Amino acid sequence: MTSLYEKRPWLKNYPEWVPDDLDITPDTALGDFVQSARQKPEAPAVFYFDNELSYGELDRYSDSLSAAFKDLGFDRNDRIILVLQNVPQFLIATYAAWKLGCIVVPLNPMYKEDELTYFCRDSGSKAFVTLEEVAKGLDLAFLKKTPVREVITTSSLDFLPRSAHPPKMLEGMKKSPIPGTLDMLDLLERYKGRKVEDRGLTREDIAYLTYTSGTTGPPKGAMNTHGNIAFNARVYQAMQKIDEKDVVLGAAPLFHVTGEVAHLAIAALAGIPVVLFYRFDPEEALRLIEKWKVTVTVASITVYIALMNHPDIKTRNLSGFHKAYSGGAPVSEAVVNQFEKLTGLYLYNVYGMTETNSPSHITPWGKRAPVDKESGALSVGVPVPNCVMKIMDLEEGTVELAPGEVGEIVDSGPILVPGYWQKPEETRHAIREGWLYTGDVGKMDQDGWFYLVDRKKDMIVASGYKVWPRDVEDVLYQHPAVKEAAVVGVPDPYRGETVKAFLALKDGMEDRVSPEEIIAFCRKRMAAYKYPRRVEIVTEIPKTLTGKFLRRSLRERKSEDR
Numbered sequence: 001m002t003s004l005y006e007k008r009p010w011l012k013n014y015p016e017w018v019p020d021d022l023d024i025t026p027d028t029a030l031g032d033f034v035q036s037a038r039q040k041p042e043a044p045a046v047f048y049f050d051n052e053l054s055y056g057e058l059d060r061y062s063d064s065l066s067a068a069f070k071d072l073g074f075d076r077n078d079r080i081i082l083v084l085q086n087v088p089q090f091l092i093a094t095y096a097a098w099k100l101g102c103i104v105v106p107l108n109p110m111y112k113e114d115e116l117t118y119f120c121r122d123s124g125s126k127a128f129v130t131l132e133e134v135a136k137g138l139d140l141a142f143l144k145k146t147p148v149r150e151v152i153t154t155s156s157l158d159f160l161p162r163s164a165h166p167p168k169m170l171e172g173m174k175k176s177p178i179p180g181t182l183d184m185l186d187l188l189e190r191y192k193g194r195k196v197e198d199r200g201l202t203r204e205d206i207a208y209l210t211y212t213s214g215t216t217g218p219p220k221g222a223m224n225t226h227g228n229i230a231f232n233a234r235v236y237q238a239m240q241k242i243d244e245k246d247v248v249l250g251a252a253p254l255f256h257v258t259g260e261v262a263h264l265a266i267a268a269l270a271g272i273p274v275v276l277f278y279r280f281d282p283e284e285a286l287r288l289i290e291k292w293k294v295t296v297t298v299a300s301i302t303v304y305i306a307l308m309n310h311p312d313i314k315t316r317n318l319s320g321f322h323k324a325y326s327g328g329a330p331v332s333e334a335v336v337n338q339f340e341k342l343t344g345l346y347l348y349n350v351y352g353m354t355e356t357n358s359p360s361h362i363t364p365w366g367k368r369a370p371v372d373k374e375s376g377a378l379s380v381g382v383p384v385p386n387c388v389m390k391i392m393d394l395e396e397g398t399v400e401l402a403p404g405e406v407g408e409i410v411d412s413g414p415i416l417v418p419g420y421w422q423k424p425e426e427t428r429h430a431i432r433e434g435w436l437y438t439g440d441v442g443k444m445d446q447d448g449w450f451y452l453v454d455r456k457k458d459m460i461v462a463s464g465y466k467v468w469p470r471d472v473e474d475v476l477y478q479h480p481a482v483k484e485a486a487v488v489g490v491p492d493p494y495r496g497e498t499v500k501a502f503l504a505l506k507d508g509m510e511d512r513v514s515p516e517e518i519i520a521f522c523r524k525r526m527a528a529y530k531y532p533r534r535v536e537i538v539t540e541i542p543k544t545l546t547g548k549f550l551r552r553s554l555r556e557r558k559s560e561d562r
């Protein structure tokens with residue numbers, strides 16, 4: 001008997017231009033880029049601050065670096081680590097590695113020696129490509145204890161005009177090659193005009209090892225294949241109605257799956273430019289949205305909160321920016337309404353994981369996500385084409401739940417990675433008979449819209465009652481003074497756990513709002529077991545580079561309630 005989920009009730013919510021199923025083609029992530037470079041070599045591929053690189057230039061640079069990689073002794077399936085910010089060199093190194101059949105391992109530039117040692121050893125990477133300023137902050141001797149044989153460094157200034165004043169974000173930086181390393185610009189010059197023979201990559205070849213904590217345990221390298229990346233680029237193309245007139249804002253880090261797929265892969269597929277500006281800064285983002293006439297991005301909700309609270313948002317021309325998508329964390333309807341009231345832009349929801357190569361659920365462009373009447377949660381969208389998603393019981397994960405019932409979200413389809421790098425046990429735990437158990441708790445309504453409740457591990461049990469942090473955060477965002485809100489469970493001698501809220505307030509509100517007022521505000525709006533008993537007002541809520549709140553850090557923080 002066909003289950004309700006296998007009937008895909010969400011298909012009726014697809015716009016007319018989105019098919020129920022996309023064609024599974026032999027295209028690869030590399031093939032999409034190469035095709036765009038050959039078809040439109042003069043078209044802009046990257047806007048880096050105020051400078052431009054064409055598809056032809058990017059193709060030639062990556063050819064040269066690929067030839068250099070080969071002469072350095074690297075070959076098919078070797079891993080190459082990239083520790084870079086959002087700079088053109090990320091694209092050059094990625095396409096160069098792929099042209100040689102190598103696997104890219106993108107890592108957070110904030111990692112320190114011990115963390116990097118783990119990733120180098122776990123991936124078995126032979127090359128380490130990084131920025132000069134990152135290398136200067138490390139003792140590169142740690143690499144001697146890893147399989148890494150070659151270190152290549154590059155400057156964030158390398159693809160900017162030397163005669164021009166550097167962007168505000170890069171003021172004070174100077175190109176300063178690191179002794180004992182190879183300089184990328186030197187390699188590009190030495191290998192100019194050279195290339196390697198076609199390696200004949202297939203959809204099954206691994207494009208990235210993107211490290212994630214996954215559903216459990218220490219970081220694991222999700223094996224994002226060329227087929228995964230190419231397919232989900234087409235998902236974004238269909239669901240966001242991407243065409244040759246679009247311009248992508250590179251708001252998410254390129255080392256994150258959102259940057260890999262929602263920025264780089266979709267740009268390569270459509271042959272359109274991506275705007276890069278080192279790392280996210282709201283002032284620079286707003287300037288470049290206006291300058292380059294940005295139309296689309298996918299970013300964390302904290303990015304939009306930062307934009308909303310920057311004074312330039314009232315003066316910049318954002319008229320073309322009509323495909324603003326938020327992913328990575330639950331989005332409050334209150335924040336969406338505030339952003340739309342201020343800018344006229346509706347924030348579309350998208351939801352996915354590293355293991356699903358970014359989107360598994362998305363709000364199609366032109367549609368408005370419904371709000372769950374029971375919880376007030378804004379829908380994260382509908383499942384993407386070719387896929388079946390289910391809600392399973394939280395205890396064993398073996399029983400399908402009816403619409404409206406809360407359980408674990410499980411995913412299937414061509415979006416799923418084949419597993420984790422050299423971790424068969426962790427793969428079997430997360431992916432069972434073709435179904436990814438996400439660790440996220442949610443539900444589906446009768447019309448096929450999905451709602452994210454929270455992560456299983458973030459659930460709070462107060463006096464025996466289950467409290468989901470997002471439910472409390474949604475109410476907190478309704479308070480006019482709240483800029484950011486993060487809720488965690490903390491030990492309580494009477495209730496076992498109690499709800500604690502960390503708040504960052506809007507400018508000028510720090511001395512005008514007390515924790516007692518916030519608690520009273522919440523008490524009027526939610527059940528007695530659910531409202532926060534403790535409130536701590538902070539300057540800024542700690543978060544990852546991808547904008548997710550660091551709940552573990554908040555739980556471990558020494559109490560400074562006031």
